[in-house]
Amino acid sequence: MATSEVAEKLQQEVIAAMKAKDKDRLGVLRMLKAAVKQVEVDQRRELEDADILKILTSYARKVKDQISSYGDAGRHELKNAAEAELLIVGEFLPAEMTDEELSAIIAEVVAESGAAGPQDMGKVMKAVLGRTVGRADGGRVSALVTKSLVG
16 A cells, blocks of 8 residues: 555554454445555556545545435435444545635636636636645535636
């Protein structure tokens, strides 16, 4: 596995969960570790923190979708389990950015790129998402970029 800080923390948490005999936590941590390892094998390189954060963010998004689906279906036991899983994944993700922080980055990117309107949305989104890896949801970024470029 990679020698990044996030990978190291993940490994330490796996060991701690084993020692504590916390099977549920251990299962989630091993699943995260396996997802990182799979990408490393596929790409034939060690991953950096940013790469690992992308994997964890993607995984967290899937779990959030599961929580929504379970809630809609009335499957409260599965919803609770998925929420617990999301809490564990969240320990490895950086804190979410506030709207003010995100708006400042968007304004900076718009000024740097010379974006003039909605036709430049893709260019702005790519730059903003590159600067906010794991710290802002893509949907939220998209809404704020649209608001910035249109209004």
